[in-house]
Amino acid sequence: xxxxxxxxxxxxxxxxxxxxxxxxxxxxxxxxxxxxxxxxxxxxxxxxxxxxxxxxxxxxxxxxxxxxxxxxxxxxxxxxxxxxxxxxxxxxxxxxxxxxxxxxxxxxxxxxxxxxxxxxxxxxxxxxxxxxxxxxxxxxxxxxxxxxxxxxxxxxxxxxxxxxxxxxxxxxxxxxxxxxxxxxxxxxxxxxxxxxxxxxxxxxxxxxxxxxxxx
Amino acid sequence: xxxxxxxxxxxxxxxxxxxxxxxxxxxxxxxxxxxxxxxxxxxxxxxxxxxxxxxxxxxxxxxxxxxxxxxxxxxxxxxxxxxxxxxxxxxxxxxxxxxxxxxxxxxxxxxxxxxxxxxxxxxxxxxxxxxxxxxxxxxxxxxxxxxxxxxxxxxxxxxxxxxxxxxxxxxxxxxxxxxxxxxxxxxxxxxxxxxxxxxxxxxxxxxxxxxxxxx
Numbered sequence: 342x343x344x345x346x347x348x349x350x351x352x353x354x355x356x357x358x359x360x361x362x363x364x365x366x367x368x369x370x371x372x373x374x375x376x377x378x379x380x381x382x383x384x385x386x387x388x389x390x391x392x393x394x395x396x397x398x399x400x401x402x403x404x405x406x407x408x409x410x411x412x413x414x415x416x417x418x419x420x421x422x423x424x425x426x427x428x429x430x431x432x433x434x435x436x437x438x439x440x441x442x443x444x445x446x447x448x449x450x451x452x453x454x455x456x457x458x459x460x461x462x463x464x465x466x467x468x469x470x471x472x473x474x475x476x477x478x479x480x481x482x483x484x485x486x487x488x489x490x491x492x493x494x495x496x497x498x499x500x501x502x503x504x505x506x507x508x509x510x511x512x513x514x515x516x517x518x519x520x521x522x523x524x525x526x527x528x529x530x531x532x533x534x535x536x537x538x539x540x541x542x543x544x545x546x547x548x549x550x551x552x553x554x555x556x
Numbered sequence: 557x558x559x560x561x562x563x564x565x566x567x568x569x570x571x572x573x574x575x576x577x578x579x580x581x582x583x584x585x586x587x588x589x590x591x592x593x594x595x596x597x598x599x600x601x602x603x604x605x606x607x608x609x610x611x612x613x614x615x616x617x618x619x620x621x622x623x624x625x626x627x628x629x630x631x632x633x634x635x636x637x638x639x640x641x642x643x644x645x646x647x648x649x650x651x652x653x654x655x656x657x658x659x660x661x662x663x664x665x666x667x668x669x670x671x672x673x674x675x676x677x678x679x680x681x682x683x684x685x686x687x688x689x690x691x692x693x694x695x696x697x698x699x700x701x702x703x704x705x706x707x708x709x710x711x712x713x714x715x716x717x718x719x720x721x722x723x724x725x726x727x728x729x730x731x732x733x734x735x736x737x738x739x740x741x742x743x744x745x746x747x748x749x750x751x752x753x754x755x756x757x758x759x760x761x762x763x764x765x766x767x768x769x770x771x
Binding site: 487489491494523527529540549550553 | 662663666667668702703704705706709711735736737738742744745746748749751752753754755756758759760762764765766767768769770771
């Protein structure tokens with residue numbers, strides 16, 4: 342499968358590297374074709390890895406992952422181009438974190454809106470599925486690095502897209518428990534997990550943990 | 557122990573009833589001494605249960621539980637009287653939910669502030685410990701009604717008060733895993749769990765569930 346990963350930070354690089362490792366072709370998208378991190382990543386990962394602009398990555402991918410910083414996501418996706426995003430499934434991994442006031446960060450949008458909704462409104466022809474944003478990058482790509490059963494939350498307006506993403510999350514990374522928590526407005530809930538996630542990271546002294554729903 | 561429970565809703569009645577059942581004296585506080593729900597509760601629970609105004613419940617309790625609706629908590633606590641709350645441990649169970657726009661509710665305060673912080677600022681001589689607000693009332697008083705290990709999150713500025721509350725949660729209700737997630741500003745995190753909690757309640761079709769942190 343050809344996958345476009347938008348964003349060259351730790352999340353984009355780790356997801357992209359894992360996707361190549363499990364047999365996919367990945368193009369990492371950046372603001373420019375001369376982005377050094379993207380070039381280094383593609384050279385390091387080797388065959389089946391390439392890089393380019395956000396638009397080039399979007400055109401390349403049959404499915405897209407938004408791994409940009411939440412504060413830049415709308416701008417990055419606009420640069421990718423609405424036409425290149427149309428009809429694609431976009432897995433939105435980003436969180437609208439604002440570190441400008443220091444730690445812990447606040448959210449740039451929450452409660453009555455969310456980044457997931459902002460993206461879906463800005464790109465109505467794109468099938469946005471919010472997923473993976475509630476775990477650390479190392480846990481995203483290797484859920485077995487956390488002991489025992491633990492869960493992901495996904496949401497979005499397109500039921501077929503959510504089913505496809507649920508299957509990919511299992512196939513690509515080994516995710517066993519994925520709760521569909523509703524339409525894209527449920528992204529308010531999954532993004533608002535971040536404040537407790539950050540407190541727990543500080544308390545537990547590790548980002549390698551996750552939530553499991555017990556009944 | 558003498559315990560003052562502020563608020564006559566389901567949470568106050570269930571917590572108060574359980575506390576009487578495990579041997580404590582409980583006074584349920586309401587806006588007025590003629591509150592019918594409080595009078596019915598006290599008569600139904602029987603010996604060791606009484607009711608009165610918020611101020612009477614606060615004066616009665618060696619420890620206090622805020623079980624008022626979050627939208628009314630500051631007003632109810634003001635009615636209880638800062639002097640009656642001074643030096644007391646106040647376990648703040650409330651969530652700042654706003655149902656005025658229908659389901660799912662939004663929060664009246666979040667992200668850069670929280671109800672827990674508002675209460676601590678308004679009553680600086682009170683030892684506020686945020687706890688129990690992330691589970692349903694039935695789970696609060698009977699954590700064994702959810703299968704397997706599952707967790708509570710508490711926070712507050714007074715370490716000794718948090719240690720006391722942690723011991724009481726175990727003794728009163730059987731809570732085994734209580735994460736101290738920091739000072740009272742961490743109430744932003746525990747209150748912001750509510751949006752995903754509500755989505756999960758709708759998805760799972762039951763309020764009888766809880767989070768467990770896996771590492």
